[in-house]
Every structure is written in structure tokens, then in C-alpha cells.
Amino acid sequence: MxxxxxxxxxxxxxxxxxxxxxxxxxxxxxxxxxxxxxxxxxxxxxxxxxxxxxxxxxxxxxxxxxxxxxxxxxxxxxxxxxxxxxxxxxxxxxxxxxxxxxxxxxxxxxxxxxxxxxxxxxxxxxxxxxxxxxxxxxxxxxxKQDPNNGxxxxxxxxxxxxxSPDQGAETELGISQGKAIASGMNLARDLANLPGNICTPTYLAEEAEKLAKHHKKLKAKILDESELEELGMGSFLSVSRGSRQPAKLIVLEYHGAPAKTKPYVLVGKGLTFDAGGISLKPAANMDEMKYDMCGGASVIATLGVVAELGLPLNVVGLVPASENLPDGNANKPGDIVTSMAGLTIEILNTDAEGRLILCDTLTYAKRYDPVAVIDVATLTGACIVALGRHPSAILSNDDALCAALTSAGEKAWDRVWRLPLWDEYQEQLKSNFADIANIGGPDGGTITAACFLSRFAKDFKWAHVDIAGTAWKSGADKGATGRPVPLLSQYLIDRAA
The missing domain is CATH 3.40.220.10 (Leucine Aminopeptidase, subunit E, domain 1)
Incomplete structure (x- = not known):
């Protein structure tokens, strides 16, 4: 327009x-x-x-x-x-x-x-x-054969x-920000609305590379499974074992500030289809599990917004992309895998796979010496039970970071609501056979999922945004929403200001 x-x-x-x-x-x-x-x-x-x-x-x-x-x-x-x-x-x-x-x-x-x-x-x-x-x-x-439907x-x-003409500059600022964010939301929608047979981890990586070619300050790097294995990402790689589609770690780097300036790191869950693995999901509405990569799509799109606006920041986007399918080689309940951080993880439920790919990516993020790390993921159905579909959930190990994201959410009208990250919840992740279990039982599922991730985010300021209730709509209006692109964009606009 x-x-x-x-x-x-x-x-x-x-x-x-x-x-x-x-x-x-x-x-x-x-x-x-x-x-x-x-x-x-x-x-x-x-x-x-x-x-x-x-x-x-x-x-x-x-x-x-x-x-x-x-x-x-x-x-x-x-x-x-x-x-x-x-x-x-x-x-x-x-x-x-x-x-x-x-x-x-x-x-x-x-x-x-x-x-x-x-x-x-x-x-x-x-x-x-x-x-x-x-x-x-x-x-x-x-x-669609007839895109315009007539x-x-x-x-x-x-x-x-x-x-008055004096209001032109302020109006122009609103237009430029609105166009950039709307374009980012539409890119996130397009990627998420694509079916899993088209939007595979490889396809998602190629789209990230295309985006980088459009912006001089944006660079893309794609890590394949052999490189992930060299890094010791046993947790991440265990998820893709049941799929014929190879896993990818998508790295997008935006350089808008001097090279020595610490970056902000965004991490987005990129499960291009999640059938639950051996812990198979019910058939009803399983088609919507193509939306399990909305976090990854939002991170890719937000890097595009940042590049379009030319923000004077350094920003890194990390998207672990994989499928989670049942297969003879897939993760089994009771399997134990070793993460990049060295912690062993007992997989009690193969459908709690998002945290398995995110934890290794959080460990990878440490190499950037980040100002802060924000991960976004369609992580838990429990989030919808707790908060419905209006706000996303936020959990953090840093009050100032959480407050900044909450403020950004209010400005962008892409709101978040904070849940506790108390040590008492960590007890639910105990395992008799490994350092940590990948689920914490039926109580407080959103919180225990974040507690799991917090074990891998101790070395930096970190916030986790659970977008399970806000990333897409069901029913007659079924489709991706483009959230939380406005939230992430506003947070970075605020940091640039």
C-alpha cells in the first residue's frame, strides 16, 4: 500500500x-x-x-x-x-x-x-x-489457483x-515504522501459513538467506547437522532424528553499530512441523502444528524490520529449525541425550521437543557476549490455559529486561504477562537418571518449561516469551498473526532510542 x-x-x-x-x-x-x-x-x-x-x-x-x-x-x-x-x-x-x-x-x-x-x-x-x-x-x-478469489x-x-505541515516529520516516522513492522508481520505470516511439506527447515533457511541479500547490513549463515554435531548439540539433533528433513541452525547477524558493540540476541523456535514424535499428538487440529515455527518466523522477520529501519544496534537472530516426527530412529521416552552445555537430559515426553532445540541454541548464543537474549516460542499448551489468547507469557531472570519488554508490549499493543520463575518449580525437573528431565509434570507447565531453559541461560540476561496462545488463530479466521514481531521490534526501537 x-x-x-x-x-x-x-x-x-x-x-x-x-x-x-x-x-x-x-x-x-x-x-x-x-x-x-x-x-x-x-x-x-x-x-x-x-x-x-x-x-x-x-x-x-x-x-x-x-x-x-x-x-x-x-x-x-x-x-x-x-x-x-x-x-x-x-x-x-x-x-x-x-x-x-x-x-x-x-x-x-x-x-x-x-x-x-x-x-x-x-x-x-x-x-x-x-x-x-x-x-x-x-x-x-x-x-490458490485464483489468488484474488474474484x-x-x-x-x-x-x-x-x-x-499543519509541521506535523509531517512525526507522521512520516509513524508511517516508516508502521510499514516496516507490518511488512515483518506479513513475512512471519507468510512463512507460518505455508504447509510443512513446503516450509521445511531447509526452506526456512533459504528464506533467511534471501532476506539477508536484500539488506547490506544483514548477513546469513546456515549451520548443517555435521556442524551442529561438531558443536556438541546432542539435544537439538535428537529432535530431528525422526525426520527425513535435516535440521538447520539459522544465524542472521545485523550490524548497525560498531563491531565491538555487544549485540542483542533473539532466539526463535523453528519446528516446521511437530507431530509430537513417539509421544504422538491427537489427530484433531494437528495441521496447525505447522505453526510451531512461528517463533523462528518472527525472529527472521524482526531482523528484517531492524534492517529496514536501519537501527543503530547489533542484533543476532538464531533459529533452530527441525521437524519432530515419529520414526524408528526418533527419540523415545526414557532416552537420555547430552546438550551442548554438557547437561544430560532425560526425555520423558518427546512432544516437549521445543526446549530441546532451544537449550542448545541458548548455549550457542553465549559466544556473542550479548547485552540480552530473548527467546520466543510456541512452547506450551499450558500457556493458553493460564492466559488465554490475548497476552503472551514472559518469564525472565532479569527484572529490568522483563520490565523493558512489558513496556514495549504495551506500546506496540503486543502485550505480555509475567509469570514467576521461582526455584521451587525447578524441583519438578528432577530426574533419577540424568541431570534434568525435559518435563515437570502437569502442574505449571509453562513455568517448568521456562525453568528448563533457564538452566542454559545463567551467563546472560535472558527472557523467554511463550507465544503458544498468540502466534496464530484457529477456526474461521485460521492463520498466523505475525506476533510477536511488533513486541520485538518495539523493544529494539526503544533500545536504539
């Missing part, structure tokens, strides 16, 4: 659709009031006639206007002016995007960023519109209206 900025009277515009806001009890935003006056009070009369009060998410599309160059006006309710927060603003934007999509408009002029949304500035308000519009118009059509989306141009 093409974005631009204009500072002009709304009555002078030529547009397929003018998107204007109003507060509860039909209190018009400044641009809406100006347009209402230019139309002789038409908007006010129509609002009263159709009984639209301006509740958050209410919309009224006016398709028949007096002669002029504006074909449609979309009025969007924002709720009480003094209570307009991020949640209600985004609710209104989602409703506006849906109405725009259905309207058939090819272009739109949007004045919604003039609304006051708590302490959020113009860049944030503009960025939200770009992200929500791009998300609303996203479709996965790569594998009805291609028409909206191609969006112009932001500003009160």
Missing part, C-alpha cells in the same frame, strides 16, 4: 473515501467539524438520523454526497474523548479498516490521528493505522491529513 501526507482543507480534497472521527454523543473531531460545516451540517444530520452516537468501533459510511470530488465519507466512533485509550483507538481503527475493505474504495484520506489517545504521540497513532490496515488487507493466496482488495493509496 502507498502512503502519503497532506496538510489541506478536507473540502478541497479529491478522494474515494475520507475517514473522519467523532467522539461519544456525536462530538466531532476538528477535521470532521470542518467537513460538516463545508457540507452545511449534513454529517450531523445523518448521524442523528442513523442514531450513531460515536461509540468505539461504530462506523457510518456515507456513499451519496453533494457534487464534489469526495465520493465517500467514513465516520468512525472513538468513544468518550477523555477515555480514549490504546484499546479503544485500535478497536476504532479495526472497524474503519473493515469498512474500507468492504467499500471498494481505491484511495482514502485519513484524519484519525488528530484524536488524543492518552499520552501517545502522532508517530504512534499513525503507525497503528498502517499496521492495522496492512493486517486487515493481508491474505495468504500463494497456493474480488481483489482495491485500496492502494492512503493519505494522512495533518493539521
Amino acid at each position: 502507498e502512503y502519503s501526507i497532506k496538510s489541506d482543507s478536507p473540502a478541497k480534497l479529491s478522494s474515494d473515501c475520507l475517514v473522519l472521527g467523532l467522539y461519544l454523543k456525536r462530538k466531532l473531531c476538528p477535521t470532521t467539524a470542518a467537513m460538516d460545516e463545508a457540507l452545511g451540517g449534513l454529517l450531523s444530520r445523518l448521524l442523528k438520523r442513523d442514531d450513531m452516537e460515536g461509540k468505539p468501533g461504530q462506523t457510518l459510511l456515507i456513499s451519496h454526497l453533494p457534487e464534489g470530488k469526495i465520493e465517500r465519507i467514513l465516520l468512525v466512533g472513538l468513544g468518550k474523548r477523555e477515555e480514549l485509550d490504546a484499546a479503544n483507538y485500535r478497536k476504532a481503527l479495526a472497524a474503519a479498516a473493515k469498512s474500507l475493505k468492504e467499500s471498494g474504495a481505491k484511495s482514502a484520506h485519513v484524519a484519525l490521528p488528530e484524536a488524543e489517545v492518552g499520552s501517545h504521540g502522532l508517530p504512534w497513532k499513525t503507525r497503528q493505522i498502517v499496521e492495522i490496515l496492512e493486517s486487515a488487507f493481508y491474505r495468504f493466496t500463494q497456493l 474480488k481483489p482488495p482495491r485500496l492502494a493509496k492512503v493519505c494522512f491529513l495533518t493539521a
